[in-house]
Amino acid sequence: MKIINSCLLLILFFGCNPKKNESILEKSPKIKSGVVEYNISVEPKNVELFDAGDFGTRARGVFNDGKLHFVKLGKKDQESFQIIDLKTNKETNYLVFRGEKYALENSDEMIPEMGELIFQDEKKIIAGYECQKAIAKMGDGFLIAWMTLELGVNFCPYVISKGFALEYSLNMPFGKVNYLATKVELKQIEENLFQPSKEFKSITLNELQTKIMGLSAESAFEKGAVLPTFDLENMAGQKVGLESFKGTVVLINFWFINCPPCQMEIPDLNELRAEYEGRNVAFLAITFDVKSKVKSFLQESPFNFQHFPNARSIIELYGIQVFPTSVVINKEGKVVNSKIGGSMNIKEELKVFIEEALAQN
Numbered sequence: 001m002k003i004i005n006s007c008l009l010l011i012l013f014f015g016c017n018p019k020k021n022e023s024i025l026e027k028s029p030k031i032k033s034g035v036v037e038y039n040i041s042v043e044p045k046n047v048e049l050f051d052a053g054d055f056g057t058r059a060r061g062v063f064n065d066g067k068l069h070f071v072k073l074g075k076k077d078q079e080s081f082q083i084i085d086l087k088t089n090k091e092t093n094y095l096v097f098r099g100e101k102y103a104l105e106n107s108d109e110m111i112p113e114m115g116e117l118i119f120q121d122e123k124k125i126i127a128g129y130e131c132q133k134a135i136a137k138m139g140d141g142f143l144i145a146w147m148t149l150e151l152g153v154n155f156c157p158y159v160i161s162k163g164f165a166l167e168y169s170l171n172m173p174f175g176k177v178n179y180l181a182t183k184v185e186l187k188q189i190e191e192n193l194f195q196p197s198k199e200f201k202s203i204t205l206n207e208l209q210t211k212i213m214g215l216s217a218e219s220a221f222e223k224g225a226v227l228p229t230f231d232l233e234n235m236a237g238q239k240v241g242l243e244s245f246k247g248t249v250v251l252i253n254f255w256f257i258n259c260p261p262c263q264m265e266i267p268d269l270n271e272l273r274a275e276y277e278g279r280n281v282a283f284l285a286i287t288f289d290v291k292s293k294v295k296s297f298l299q300e301s302p303f304n305f306q307h308f309p310n311a312r313s314i315i316e317l318y319g320i321q322v323f324p325t326s327v328v329i330n331k332e333g334k335v336v337n338s339k340i341g342g343s344m345n346i347k348e349e350l351k352v353f354i355e356e357a358l359a360q361n
Helices: 002-008 205-212 260-275 291-300 312-317 346-359
Strands: 034-044 058-063 067-073 081-085 091-097 100-105 118-126 129-138 141-148 164-172 175-186 231-233 239-241 249-254 281-286 306-308 325-329 335-340
Touching (some): 100 205, 118 141, 129 164, 249 260, 260 281, 260 346, 325 346
Parallel strands (some): 249 281, 281 306
Antiparallel strands (some): 034 058, 034 175, 058 067, 081 091, 118 129, 141 164, 164 175, 231 239, 249 325, 325 335
Protein backbone atom coordinates (compact mmCIF):
# COMPACT_ATOMS: atom_id res chain seq x y z
CA MET A 1 0.00 0.00 0.00
CA LYS A 2 1.71 3.18 -1.19
CA ILE A 3 -0.05 5.33 1.41
CA ILE A 4 1.52 3.37 4.21
CA ASN A 5 4.85 3.07 2.38
CA SER A 6 5.00 6.88 2.10
CA CYS A 7 3.97 7.32 5.70
CA LEU A 8 6.43 5.07 7.10
CA LEU A 9 9.38 6.13 5.15
CA LEU A 10 10.86 8.21 7.79
CA ILE A 11 19.26 5.98 7.92
CA LEU A 12 31.40 3.44 5.89
CA PHE A 13 33.28 3.30 8.40
CA PHE A 14 34.46 5.41 11.31
CA GLY A 15 37.45 7.60 10.55
CA CYS A 16 39.78 9.10 13.06
CA ASN A 17 38.62 11.90 15.30
CA PRO A 18 39.51 15.42 14.13
CA LYS A 19 42.10 17.55 15.86
CA LYS A 20 40.20 20.08 17.90
CA ASN A 21 42.23 23.05 16.70
CA GLU A 22 41.25 22.21 13.11
CA SER A 23 37.54 21.69 13.74
CA ILE A 24 34.97 24.04 12.22
CA LEU A 25 33.07 23.67 15.49
CA GLU A 26 35.39 26.27 17.02
CA LYS A 27 34.02 28.97 14.70
CA SER A 28 31.46 31.51 15.88
CA PRO A 29 27.94 31.39 14.39
CA LYS A 30 26.77 34.21 12.12
CA ILE A 31 22.97 33.94 12.02
CA LYS A 32 20.20 31.89 13.56
CA SER A 33 17.39 31.67 10.97
CA GLY A 34 16.84 31.04 7.27
CA VAL A 35 15.86 28.56 4.55
CA VAL A 36 17.79 25.59 3.18
CA GLU A 37 16.76 23.58 0.11
CA TYR A 38 17.85 19.98 -0.54
CA ASN A 39 17.92 17.65 -3.50
CA ILE A 40 16.94 14.09 -2.57
CA SER A 41 18.29 11.02 -4.34
CA VAL A 42 17.58 7.35 -3.63
CA GLU A 43 19.85 4.45 -4.47
CA PRO A 44 17.68 1.37 -3.87
CA LYS A 45 18.85 -2.12 -4.72
CA ASN A 46 15.63 -2.52 -6.66
CA VAL A 47 15.08 0.43 -9.02
CA GLU A 48 11.31 -0.08 -8.80
CA LEU A 49 11.31 0.27 -5.03
CA PHE A 50 10.30 3.93 -4.81
CA ASP A 51 7.80 6.14 -6.57
CA ALA A 52 9.38 9.62 -6.71
CA GLY A 53 5.90 11.12 -6.66
CA ASP A 54 5.34 9.54 -3.25
CA PHE A 55 8.78 9.92 -1.72
CA GLY A 56 9.71 13.39 -2.98
CA THR A 57 12.74 14.60 -4.93
CA ARG A 58 13.41 17.87 -3.11
CA ALA A 59 12.92 19.28 0.38
CA ARG A 60 12.92 22.66 2.10
CA GLY A 61 13.85 23.37 5.70
CA VAL A 62 12.82 26.67 7.29
CA PHE A 63 14.60 27.21 10.60
CA ASN A 64 15.24 29.51 13.52
CA ASP A 65 17.36 28.81 16.59
CA GLY A 66 14.70 26.58 18.12
CA LYS A 67 12.77 24.74 15.43
CA LEU A 68 12.96 23.39 11.88
CA HIS A 69 9.93 23.25 9.59
CA PHE A 70 10.75 20.55 7.03
CA VAL A 71 8.63 19.79 3.94
CA LYS A 72 9.11 17.49 0.94
CA LEU A 73 8.73 19.17 -2.47
CA GLY A 74 7.97 17.52 -5.81
CA LYS A 75 5.66 15.17 -3.93
CA LYS A 76 2.03 14.25 -4.50
CA ASP A 77 0.99 15.28 -1.01
CA GLN A 78 2.09 18.90 -0.63
CA GLU A 79 0.30 19.50 2.67
CA SER A 80 2.32 17.14 4.87
CA PHE A 81 5.34 18.46 6.74
CA GLN A 82 7.47 17.92 9.82
CA ILE A 83 8.50 20.18 12.68
CA ILE A 84 11.60 19.32 14.70
CA ASP A 85 12.48 20.80 18.08
CA LEU A 86 16.19 21.46 17.56
CA LYS A 87 16.95 21.50 21.28
CA THR A 88 15.45 18.07 22.03
CA ASN A 89 15.23 16.51 18.53
CA LYS A 90 11.56 15.76 19.20
CA GLU A 91 9.85 15.36 15.81
CA THR A 92 6.18 15.80 14.95
CA ASN A 93 4.87 14.79 11.54
CA TYR A 94 1.85 16.71 10.22
CA LEU A 95 0.09 14.44 7.77
CA VAL A 96 -2.93 14.94 5.53
CA PHE A 97 -4.82 11.88 4.30
CA ARG A 98 -8.29 11.76 2.79
CA GLY A 99 -9.02 15.30 3.92
CA GLU A 100 -8.14 14.59 7.56
CA LYS A 101 -5.19 16.22 9.32
CA TYR A 102 -3.09 14.31 11.86
CA ALA A 103 -0.14 15.20 14.12
CA LEU A 104 2.08 12.18 14.72
CA GLU A 105 4.98 12.38 17.16
CA ASN A 106 7.96 10.15 16.37
CA SER A 107 7.95 7.16 18.69
CA ASP A 108 10.71 4.64 19.45
CA GLU A 109 9.31 2.22 16.85
CA MET A 110 9.70 4.87 14.13
CA ILE A 111 13.37 5.68 14.66
CA PRO A 112 16.46 3.47 14.87
CA GLU A 113 18.85 3.19 17.79
CA MET A 114 21.47 5.93 17.45
CA GLY A 115 25.09 6.27 18.47
CA GLU A 116 27.13 9.42 19.06
CA LEU A 117 27.93 11.64 16.08
CA ILE A 118 31.73 11.54 15.70
CA PHE A 119 33.50 14.21 13.64
CA GLN A 120 36.18 13.31 11.10
CA ASP A 121 39.08 15.24 9.53
CA GLU A 122 37.44 15.64 6.12
CA LYS A 123 36.00 19.03 5.11
CA LYS A 124 34.35 20.47 2.01
CA ILE A 125 32.22 23.39 0.82
CA ILE A 126 28.46 22.84 0.37
CA ALA A 127 26.17 25.64 -0.88
CA GLY A 128 28.92 28.11 -0.03
CA TYR A 129 29.49 26.92 3.55
CA GLU A 130 32.42 25.00 4.99
CA CYS A 131 31.30 21.62 6.31
CA GLN A 132 32.97 18.84 8.27
CA LYS A 133 32.19 15.15 7.95
CA ALA A 134 30.59 13.29 10.87
CA ILE A 135 29.43 9.68 11.31
CA ALA A 136 27.04 8.03 13.77
CA LYS A 137 25.95 4.42 14.22
CA MET A 138 22.30 4.17 13.18
CA GLY A 139 20.60 0.85 13.80
CA ASP A 140 22.52 -1.72 11.78
CA GLY A 141 23.94 0.98 9.48
CA PHE A 142 25.38 4.48 9.66
CA LEU A 143 24.33 8.09 9.37
CA ILE A 144 26.90 10.14 7.43
CA ALA A 145 26.52 13.91 7.67
CA TRP A 146 28.42 17.03 6.59
CA MET A 147 27.96 19.71 9.26
CA THR A 148 28.46 23.47 9.27
CA LEU A 149 28.46 25.80 12.27
CA GLU A 150 28.10 28.92 10.13
CA LEU A 151 24.27 28.96 10.32
CA GLY A 152 24.27 29.27 14.10
CA VAL A 153 21.67 26.48 14.38
CA ASN A 154 22.07 22.81 15.29
CA PHE A 155 20.35 20.16 13.16
CA CYS A 156 21.16 16.58 12.24
CA PRO A 157 18.58 13.81 11.68
CA TYR A 158 17.91 11.69 14.78
CA VAL A 159 20.82 13.05 16.85
CA ILE A 160 21.57 16.17 18.88
CA SER A 161 24.85 17.72 17.76
CA LYS A 162 26.65 20.98 17.11
CA GLY A 163 26.30 22.22 13.56
CA PHE A 164 23.71 22.03 10.77
CA ALA A 165 23.67 19.11 8.31
CA LEU A 166 23.86 20.42 4.73
CA GLU A 167 24.42 16.93 3.36
CA TYR A 168 23.52 13.58 4.86
CA SER A 169 23.07 9.97 3.79
CA LEU A 170 20.84 7.45 5.51
CA ASN A 171 22.07 3.91 4.88
CA MET A 172 19.02 1.71 5.14
CA PRO A 173 18.59 -2.01 4.38
CA PHE A 174 16.80 -1.28 1.10
CA GLY A 175 19.39 1.24 -0.11
CA LYS A 176 20.67 4.75 0.52
CA VAL A 177 18.75 8.03 0.79
CA ASN A 178 20.85 11.16 0.16
CA TYR A 179 20.04 14.79 1.02
CA LEU A 180 22.27 17.53 -0.49
CA ALA A 181 21.75 21.24 0.18
CA THR A 182 21.66 23.26 -3.03
CA LYS A 183 20.70 26.66 -1.62
CA VAL A 184 20.90 28.40 1.75
CA GLU A 185 19.22 31.76 2.34
CA LEU A 186 19.78 33.48 5.67
CA LYS A 187 16.87 35.68 6.71
CA GLN A 188 14.30 36.33 9.42
CA ILE A 189 11.51 33.73 9.61
CA GLU A 190 7.93 34.30 10.72
CA GLU A 191 7.25 32.45 13.99
CA ASN A 192 3.82 31.24 12.76
CA LEU A 193 5.58 28.77 10.47
CA PHE A 194 6.41 26.78 13.58
CA GLN A 195 2.85 26.87 14.98
CA PRO A 196 0.71 24.44 12.94
CA SER A 197 -3.04 24.78 12.72
CA LYS A 198 -5.10 23.25 15.52
CA GLU A 199 -6.89 21.29 12.80
CA PHE A 200 -4.10 18.69 13.08
CA LYS A 201 -5.31 16.07 15.56
CA SER A 202 -2.80 14.19 17.71
CA ILE A 203 -2.67 10.50 16.80
CA THR A 204 -0.47 7.43 17.43
CA LEU A 205 1.12 5.41 14.65
CA ASN A 206 -1.24 2.44 15.11
CA GLU A 207 -4.28 4.72 15.21
CA LEU A 208 -3.14 6.46 12.04
CA GLN A 209 -2.57 3.21 10.20
CA THR A 210 -5.99 1.87 11.10
CA LYS A 211 -7.73 5.14 10.21
CA ILE A 212 -5.97 5.51 6.88
CA MET A 213 -6.78 2.00 5.77
CA GLY A 214 -10.32 2.08 7.09
CA LEU A 215 -9.63 -0.65 9.65
CA SER A 216 -10.94 -1.03 13.17
CA ALA A 217 -9.24 -2.66 16.12
CA GLU A 218 -11.70 -5.54 15.86
CA SER A 219 -10.96 -6.19 12.18
CA ALA A 220 -7.24 -6.61 12.83
CA PHE A 221 -5.84 -9.66 14.63
CA GLU A 222 -7.75 -9.74 17.90
CA LYS A 223 -5.83 -11.23 20.82
CA GLY A 224 -7.02 -14.74 21.64
CA ALA A 225 -8.75 -15.21 18.28
CA VAL A 226 -8.21 -18.41 16.30
CA LEU A 227 -7.11 -17.64 12.75
CA PRO A 228 -8.98 -19.22 9.85
CA THR A 229 -6.86 -22.07 8.55
CA PHE A 230 -5.16 -22.07 5.17
CA ASP A 231 -3.78 -24.62 2.75
CA LEU A 232 -1.00 -22.94 0.75
CA GLU A 233 1.79 -24.05 -1.55
CA ASN A 234 5.32 -23.13 -0.48
CA MET A 235 8.30 -22.38 -2.74
CA ALA A 236 9.08 -26.12 -2.99
CA GLY A 237 5.60 -26.82 -4.31
CA GLN A 238 4.45 -28.51 -1.10
CA LYS A 239 0.97 -27.92 0.30
CA VAL A 240 1.10 -26.71 3.91
CA GLY A 241 -1.87 -26.09 6.20
CA LEU A 242 -1.89 -23.81 9.23
CA GLU A 243 -3.24 -26.66 11.33
CA SER A 244 0.02 -28.56 10.71
CA PHE A 245 1.74 -26.10 13.10
CA LYS A 246 -0.42 -27.10 16.07
CA GLY A 247 1.88 -27.28 19.11
CA THR A 248 4.30 -24.76 17.60
CA VAL A 249 4.57 -21.01 18.08
CA VAL A 250 4.15 -19.36 14.67
CA LEU A 251 5.22 -15.94 13.37
CA ILE A 252 3.53 -14.99 10.09
CA ASN A 253 4.79 -11.99 8.13
CA PHE A 254 2.61 -10.55 5.35
CA TRP A 255 4.70 -8.67 2.80
CA PHE A 256 5.24 -7.97 -0.89
CA ILE A 257 8.34 -7.32 -2.99
CA ASN A 258 7.93 -3.64 -3.93
CA CYS A 259 7.18 -2.54 -0.37
CA PRO A 260 10.00 -0.42 1.15
CA PRO A 261 8.96 -0.98 4.81
CA CYS A 262 8.75 -4.72 4.12
CA GLN A 263 12.26 -4.79 2.71
CA MET A 264 13.54 -2.61 5.54
CA GLU A 265 12.45 -5.21 8.10
CA ILE A 266 13.95 -8.27 6.37
CA PRO A 267 17.47 -8.12 7.93
CA ASP A 268 15.95 -7.88 11.43
CA LEU A 269 13.49 -10.69 10.68
CA ASN A 270 16.39 -12.88 9.52
CA GLU A 271 18.24 -12.16 12.77
CA LEU A 272 15.11 -12.95 14.77
CA ARG A 273 14.71 -16.31 13.06
CA ALA A 274 18.38 -17.15 13.67
CA GLU A 275 17.97 -16.45 17.40
CA TYR A 276 15.19 -19.04 17.64
CA GLU A 277 16.94 -21.71 15.57
CA GLY A 278 16.25 -25.13 17.12
CA ARG A 279 13.40 -23.85 19.26
CA ASN A 280 9.71 -24.58 18.78
CA VAL A 281 9.00 -21.55 16.60
CA ALA A 282 8.02 -21.49 12.91
CA PHE A 283 8.60 -18.46 10.67
CA LEU A 284 6.23 -18.04 7.69
CA ALA A 285 6.06 -15.31 5.03
CA ILE A 286 2.90 -14.83 2.95
CA THR A 287 2.67 -12.65 -0.16
CA PHE A 288 0.44 -12.10 -3.18
CA ASP A 289 3.53 -11.91 -5.43
CA VAL A 290 3.87 -14.78 -7.91
CA LYS A 291 6.33 -17.58 -7.28
CA SER A 292 8.76 -16.65 -10.06
CA LYS A 293 9.16 -13.07 -8.78
CA VAL A 294 9.60 -14.22 -5.19
CA LYS A 295 12.26 -16.70 -6.29
CA SER A 296 14.20 -13.98 -8.16
CA PHE A 297 13.93 -11.61 -5.20
CA LEU A 298 15.16 -14.21 -2.70
CA GLN A 299 18.21 -14.95 -4.83
CA GLU A 300 19.29 -11.31 -4.48
CA SER A 301 17.93 -10.58 -0.99
CA PRO A 302 17.75 -13.59 1.35
CA PHE A 303 14.62 -13.69 3.49
CA ASN A 304 14.97 -16.81 5.63
CA PHE A 305 11.32 -17.64 6.30
CA GLN A 306 9.22 -20.38 4.72
CA HIS A 307 7.54 -18.54 1.84
CA PHE A 308 4.04 -18.87 0.46
CA PRO A 309 3.54 -16.94 -2.81
CA ASN A 310 0.30 -16.44 -4.79
CA ALA A 311 -1.62 -16.12 -1.52
CA ARG A 312 -3.93 -13.21 -2.32
CA SER A 313 -7.04 -15.15 -1.23
CA ILE A 314 -5.64 -15.72 2.29
CA ILE A 315 -4.46 -12.11 2.55
CA GLU A 316 -7.98 -10.97 1.69
CA LEU A 317 -9.52 -13.53 4.08
CA TYR A 318 -7.41 -12.15 6.95
CA GLY A 319 -8.27 -8.57 5.95
CA ILE A 320 -4.64 -7.52 5.46
CA GLN A 321 -4.52 -4.02 3.98
CA VAL A 322 -1.34 -2.67 5.57
CA PHE A 323 2.09 -4.07 4.67
CA PRO A 324 4.11 -5.33 6.36
CA THR A 325 1.91 -6.97 8.99
CA SER A 326 3.18 -9.59 11.42
CA VAL A 327 1.18 -11.83 13.75
CA VAL A 328 2.31 -14.32 16.40
CA ILE A 329 0.09 -17.26 17.32
CA ASN A 330 0.63 -19.65 20.21
CA LYS A 331 0.82 -23.44 20.25
CA GLU A 332 -2.98 -23.66 20.30
CA GLY A 333 -3.32 -21.49 17.20
CA LYS A 334 -4.56 -18.40 19.08
CA VAL A 335 -3.37 -14.87 18.35
CA VAL A 336 -0.90 -13.59 20.96
CA ASN A 337 -0.32 -10.19 19.35
CA SER A 338 0.25 -8.48 16.00
CA LYS A 339 2.20 -5.59 14.52
CA ILE A 340 0.54 -3.62 11.72
CA GLY A 341 2.93 -1.55 9.61
CA GLY A 342 6.71 -1.27 9.52
CA SER A 343 8.95 -0.62 12.51
CA MET A 344 12.60 0.24 13.00
CA ASN A 345 12.54 -2.00 16.10
CA ILE A 346 10.57 -4.92 14.67
CA LYS A 347 12.98 -7.55 16.00
CA GLU A 348 12.59 -6.46 19.62
CA GLU A 349 8.80 -6.01 19.31
CA LEU A 350 8.19 -9.45 17.81
CA LYS A 351 10.58 -11.09 20.24
CA VAL A 352 8.33 -9.95 23.10
CA PHE A 353 5.33 -11.58 21.37
CA ILE A 354 7.23 -14.83 20.73
CA GLU A 355 8.46 -15.08 24.32
CA GLU A 356 4.91 -14.50 25.55
CA ALA A 357 3.66 -17.28 23.25
CA LEU A 358 6.39 -19.70 24.37
CA ALA A 359 5.50 -19.06 28.01
CA GLN A 360 1.85 -20.03 27.44
CA ASN A 361 0.83 -23.65 28.00
